[in-house]
Amino acid sequence: MLLGLKELKMNIIKFSATDIDAKHVYCFFRDTSENKKNTGIEKIFDTEAFLEKEPQLKAMLEGDICSIYLEGNYTEKKSIDGSFTSLTEEEVIYVNSIVKKACIDLEYDVLLVSNIDTQIDNFIKEFFDESQPTIEKETTVVSKEDEKDFLAAFFKELEETQDNEKIQTDNN
Numbered sequence: 001m002l003l004g005l006k007e008l009k010m011n012i013i014k015f016s017a018t019d020i021d022a023k024h025v026y027c028f029f030r031d032t033s034e035n036k037k038n039t040g041i042e043k044i045f046d047t048e049a050f051l052e053k054e055p056q057l058k059a060m061l062e063g064d065i066c067s068i069y070l071e072g073n074y075t076e077k078k079s080i081d082g083s084f085t086s087l088t089e090e091e092v093i094y095v096n097s098i099v100k101k102a103c104i105d106l107e108y109d110v111l112l113v114s115n116i117d118t119q120i121d122n123f124i125k126e127f128f129d130e131s132q133p134t135i136e137k138e139t140t141v142v143s144k145e146d147e148k149d150f151l152a153a154f155f156k157e158l159e160e161t162q163d164n165e166k167i168q169t170d171n172n
Contacts, residue, residue: 012040015095017047017057018067025050029103041103049111056094070095
């Protein structure tokens with residue numbers, strides 16, 4: 001189901017797809033109709049994975065077009081040489097349907113999971129590389145006597161606090 005003109009005016013919709021610099025697809029949707037004061041829904045996807053699901057968007061980014069942007073009534077297709085053109089009416093309708101599928105229908109959330117998994121894997125590889133020497137943690141050895149003294153002091157203080165509270169309650 002596509003969003004009609006009336007529904008579009010009651011929403012904030014943003015979309016960005018780039019296949020050169022950031023290599024991401026960004027979708028944002030916020031319902032601003034009466035009695036709906038909510039925060040927006042924002043989704044960011046890896047371009048390659050997203051284009052596999054949306055061949056029409058892939059076709060829009062072929063050739064010298066490197067990015068597509070839509071925010072409200074402003075639209076643009078940016079070429080590699082830096083020139084801009086506006087999206088056609090059909091392209092605007094299509095982009096709005098992508099945002100709806102991403103933010104409302106959650107059709108592309110499967111792509112988010114794999115993207116998060118990839119980020120976690122990269123983080124682990126970067127910071128926990130097995131070829132790097134591991135740093136041994138220093139351990140503090142607490143003797144059984146010190147441990148008992150600490151516990152005894154803790155329970156004694158707790159008991160005194162309870163006794164003081166009971167005396168104050170009795171005096172009132």
